[in-house]
Structures are given as structure tokens and as C-alpha cells.
Amino acid sequence: MRPVTGRVLERESLHACLDSPVMGSITFLNEVMGRFPDAVSFAPGAPHTAFFDEIDIPRHLDRYRRYLEEERGLTSAQVDRLLYQYGPSRGLINELVAQALKADQGIDVPEESIVVTVGCQEAILLVLRALFTSPRNVLAVVNPCFVGLSGAANLLGIDTVAVDDTEEGLDFAQLDEVCRRARESGSRIRAMYVAPDFSNPSGSCLSLEARHRLLAVAEREDLLLLEDNAYAFTTTDAAALPPLKALPGGERVVHLGTFAKTCMPGARVGYVVADQPVRQVSGGTGMLADELATVKSMVTVNTSPISQAVIGGILLEHQGSVAKAARAKGELYQRNLRILLDALDRHLGAGTGAPAGVSWNRPGGGFFVRLHLTVPADEPLLQRSAQEFGVLWTPMSPFYIGSGGDHQLRLACSYLDPEQIEEGVRRLARFLRAVCP
């Protein structure tokens, strides 16, 4: 290592968000994974690499080019300019995204209401930046919560308040209480973040009844719902539920999506649907999407046109449907989840002699299963699990707003093959027998 020279910065002089426990836990997890490369890792919620073989960047680019030339009437030089030049902050493939949302999910919105972002993560950041203007505006989140959301709120200095998830989705009594308390203290729940379909990290899903009920609360309390749709494609057609945005009352929903899991994570393309009207000071009316595009122009300027063209090409090759593009992926994730749940039953279920008090949920889709233990699932325990038993997982407590989740861990099955899942659960069972009383 080179000797440290020059002006030393004190860590305390840097932004407080860098001290968040979430950031520390991600660093720790990466570091443990690096040290135990042979361990079976249920830690990363990354897409499976099997589908990378299908990716053919020149072909996807060519497909999108042909679309622009043949269907949109652009010359080759105009297409070059569109793909190689800086582009509009709002995005290039908005009309394709709008068509896919309508065909696949029944979300019927104009293309002007969409901003194409650098992953869903940027969409989250833009929406939070635009909506939260004062310390009296509070963000409610379903707890436990995706760290990309809590991390972005932390980065922007936005206060969050937790509403627990339940088997049906979320604790509505607690949500009522949170809204009431906010009103009484002179603050206001401006928006609520929710991932209705197989949330990260807990895998929980909002029933149809809970979706309607949540929309009614949003209307009554005058708040916006920030709907994260990342894992909706992983369910079966028969079990799929409509997104909040497509239900009556959906005008209150800002819908966030990503092509990372359905098409290609490395493209870093996501989107936000923000069709809420905004009255301008000058008197006219625009859309929230216009404001988000303005924020984006000061964050990433525009999403890479090349990346957008690749995603556009993939959509066009699948008749404009994300559902079609992602069908085989959804089936693989369904299969992996079934194998994981089945292996948990066989190695840790009733009658297997597994330690009492170990239990898990049974999501119908998504990448994640949440396991409850009788001992704290903390970093020292993870270290022991990796070192002595060769299996990695993610402690759940960093996903909780405030305290909670100390005795829980998250298992992700998206990235693994069936034999690895089986072997991983075998190792996990040995480990739990050794550490749980």
C-alpha cells in the first residue's frame, strides 16, 4: 500500500449517511464473501447468470435501430445522433415502456408520464428528492425495507417511520396510528414505500384486499404510494395480482420498475411512472414526471442511450412485452424457490430433529425467504457459519428501520443452481443444529 500523504480528512467531517448500519453491513457481507469463495452463498439477490448467454448486444442494438428507421421513420444519421449523443433526461424508450406496462400489467399511462432512469435505484432517489421538501414530511415504509430505499432516504435526510409487514402484507392498524401521530405532531406522511409483490428482504406479498385497503388509506390520508415492482414478474400467471397503479385509486401511485431482473442488470435501466398533475406557479399544469426529469438532469443527465437501446431491442424481440422477455426467468426463479422451500422442509421441517423455533415463510414468488432463529443472526454468527459450515446468508436486522429482525436471516435463491441450493440447505441445517439450542 502507498503511504498516506496529503491533507487527511476526518471521517466525522463527511456526511453522516456514511455511518449508517446498512452501509457497514453491506461492506461486511462483501468482505466475508470474498474471504470464503467456496461457501454456498444465499446472500446476493442477484439475477441468475444462465440468462447472460442469451444477451447479444449487437443484435439488440440493431433491432432497436431498425425500429427507429422502419417504424419511426428516422434516417440512419438521425439514429446515430440519438444513440451516440447526449439524450433527453426523460428517456428514449418511453413509448416502449408504456406499451409494455399496458400489455403486461394493465397500467395505462401516457409515455410522457414515464422517466427512464439509471436503474430503479435512481428512480427512487429522484422521487424522494422531488417529494420531500421539509423535515415535517415523513416517509412511511413497510418494515423490513429494501436497503436501497432506506439508504436513499438516509442520504437525503428524510425521516422514515416503520409499518410492520404481516402475512397479508402490512399492519393497517399500525399504519392508521402512524398517520394519526404524524398529524398530531404537526408533521405529515407524505408518501409510503411498498413493494406489494414479494418484497426484498422478506418475500411478503400484499393480498388483493390489502391492495384495495392501502389505496383507500392513501386517499383518506392524502398520501402517495411509491410502488416498487421489481419482483412482480416472478409469480405464476395464475397467482399474479394487479399492481396498485392499475387498480381504482391508482392515481395516487408512483410506480417504480427495473429491467435489471427481467432483462439485464448490467444495462442499469429502470423507470418511474409519475402521471400526477403538478400545478405550476405560472398557472399551467404539468406532470410529476416533468419535475423528475428536471431533477434527473442534475443527477445523471440522461440514462445511457446505448443501454436504453439494448433494452428497447430486447422488448421489440418479445413483441413489446416484458412478461414475454422474462417468462423463462420467472420460471427459473419459481423453480429455485420451490427447491429451496422443499429442501428447508426436508432438512429443517417437523420430524427432522431440527432445533425447535426455526421457522420460515413460504413466498409464492420473488428471490427471498425469511428464516426465524432462536439465536441472534448477527455478524459473528455469519462469520461462524461461513468459516465452520461453508454457508452464507444475510442478517435481517440491517433491513429494519430502528430495531428489529435480530433473530432473522434472509436466504436468496435467485443466483444459485439446484444442487447448490440443496447443498447449501444441508450445510445450513448442520449449522443451525450446532448453534440453536
Ligand SMILES: Cc1ncc(COP(=O)(O)O)c(C=O)c1O
Ligand atoms: C426491491 C428492489 N427495488 C429496486 C432494486 C434496484 O433495482 P435496480 O438494479 O434497477 O437499481 C432492487 C435491487 O435489488 C430491489 O430489490
